[in-house]
Amino acid sequence: MNILITGGAGYIGSCTTFKIIQKYNAKCIIIDKQETSNLEKLKLNYPKNIEFYKIDMCNYTDFNELFEHLNTKSLRIDSVIHFAAYTIVSESEKEIHKYLHNNITSTLNLLDLMNKYEINNLIFSSSASVYGQAKYIPIDENHPLNPQSSYALSKKISEDIISKYSQKGLNFINLRYFNPAGTIGHLGEEHNPETHLIPLLIKSLIEGKIFKIFGNDFPTPDGTCIRDFIHIEDLVESHLLCMEKLLNEEIENETFNIGINKGYSVLEVVNKSMEIFNKKIHHKFRYTIDNRREGDVPILVAQAEKIKNKLGFQPKYKLEDILLSVWNYEIQKISL
Ligand SMILES: NC(=O)c1ccc[n+]([C@@H]2O[C@H](COP(=O)([O-])OP(=O)(O)OC[C@H]3O[C@@H](n4cnc5c(N)ncnc54)[C@H](O)[C@@H]3O)[C@@H](O)[C@H]2O)c1
Structure with missing residues (x-):
């Protein structure tokens, strides 16, 4: 093939x-x-x-x-x-x-x-x-x-x-x-510049840098963007x-x-990461609120039933799995 x-x-x-x-x-x-x-x-x-x-x-x-x-x-x-x-x-x-x-x-x-x-x-x-x-x-x-x-x-x-x-x-x-x-083994996000939440967040956690949240005045329960x-x-x-x-x-x-039919706000992802990784870091994690980025919409959450019904596709992984895979990937890069 x-x-x-x-x-x-x-x-x-x-x-x-x-x-x-x-x-x-x-x-x-x-x-x-x-x-x-x-x-x-x-x-x-x-x-x-x-x-x-x-x-x-x-x-x-x-x-x-x-x-x-x-x-x-x-x-x-x-x-x-x-x-x-x-x-x-x-x-x-x-x-x-x-x-x-x-x-x-x-x-x-x-x-x-x-x-x-x-x-x-x-x-x-x-x-x-x-x-x-x-x-x-x-x-x-x-x-x-x-x-x-x-x-x-x-x-x-x-x-x-x-x-x-x-x-x-x-x-x-x-x-x-x-x-x-997330990552698949030794392959991960290597955008240049990186603009995606999870790799930026995990890198900030590992490196002890202040993390930026872009906008907390969106029409969502905690004011930060919600993504699936x-x-x-x-x-x-x-x-x-x-x-x-x-x-x-x-x-x-x-x-x-x-x-996956489920949304998490940026702040929820930050809190979930703190919950999982807090014990692994030796510095205090801090974030600041920055301006909204151009083109960011408040909420994007999928109704993904069509592919499930037509092709039987069912995602298996959760947010925690994504965070862990990125953590392991970034840690591995440091130790290489
Ligand atoms: N990563 C995401 O969050 C996301 C979300 C929605 C949709 N997508 C779409 O998925 C696709 C892959 O995204 P990604 O995150 O892997 O991006 P990426 O930037 O890692 O990969 C895109 C690749 O396309 C290549 N490319 C761009 N223009 C080209 C051209 N004219 N000729 C040859 N190569 C060219 C780049 O060199 C790059 O290696 C993109 O179409 C993107 O729009 C990505």
């Missing part, structure tokens, strides 16, 4: 690649415009399974050459998983062109080339941010889409373009992730399940929320 993974050097792409190799011993053709420590680990551990191509997907000529190259090698792609994107919501409000150009052009080029080379199965990393400010909670897939940031808009437009290509034979599944977090955190193990599992269903032609053209 040959799977093309865009953005496979990144956090979720590398974790998914790892699980695909473990479960199916598949060949993973990774496209990314950067190399990362996660990619290095994959290449080191699975040299026969990984083919890495350092390509900017917005460059159509380079991207086309890659498909041509795969074609001449008679390497038939069974499915594509499209993770590649710029992902920082607040940055996307400052750099509108950068985000819309990168995330939309890369998707459009990919779809055009998939069509040209008759590759028909696609799983797309979408985001709960497409819903914008929730009109009701939990949010199901029929909730109106009202993207509040350029990042979210790029995801909505990408979904629309994907839907358009389905008229040309593309078979897709859009996965709207809520808040993925899904363990990366569960998130990746949903991709494997969707890929199997696509390859077996048991499903077509679906959009699923991926979350």
Whole structure:
């Protein structure tokens, strides 16, 4: 089996690649415009399974050459998983062109080339941010889409373009992730800069730095944002399940929320971490309240029954598991 993974050097792409190799011993053709420590680990551990191509997907000529190259090698792609994107919501409000150009052009080029080379199965990393400010909670897939940031808009437009290509034979599944977090063994979040709550919080706990909460005046019970955190193990599992269903032609053209149907406020995550890790740290943990970040909406909690009912997908892990995995990952980095 040959799977093309865009953005496979990144956090979720590398974790998914790892699980695909473990479960199916598949060949993973990774496209990314950067190399990362996660990619290095994959290449080191699975040299026969990984083919890495350092390509900017917005460059159509380079991207086309890659498909041509795969074609001449008679390497038939069974499915594509499209993770590649710029992902920082607040940055996307400052750099509108950068985000819309990168995330939309890369998707459009990919779809055009998939069509040209008759590759028909696609799983797309979408985001709960497409819903914008929730009109009701939990949010199901029929909730109106009202993207509040350029990042979210790029995801909505990408979904629309994907839907358009389905008229040309593309078979897709859009996965709207809520808040993925946690690690899979030696692979974790290595965003630069890191903007996600859990890795930042755990690093602050370990390093004794003051932790910043962005906004405590949201319309939520404690004033901090509420999010639905899904363990990366569960998130990746949903991709494997969707890929199997696509390859077996048991499903077509679906959009699923991926979350655990439960929200935690930022303050609750901070308190839960203190409860678990307080005894392990030798300094006093402190946090401050900073301004809200641009593009952050108050509450995002999934109604994730659709994928459960249609595919039997049931997340297994809890917030505590996520926190522990990130703690172990960060501690291990220090001791290396
Ligand atoms: N991590 C989250 O909390 C979260 C939540 C919702 C949705 N998502 C989506 O999941 C996907 C993966 O997220 P992640 O956290 O692993 O991000 P990441 O930044 O770790 O990985 C994304 C990768 O895409 C690559 N990339 C970006 N533009 C590219 C281009 N033009 N050509 C080639 N490579 C390019 C980057 O180099 C990076 O390695 C993204 O599409 C993101 O929008 C993530």
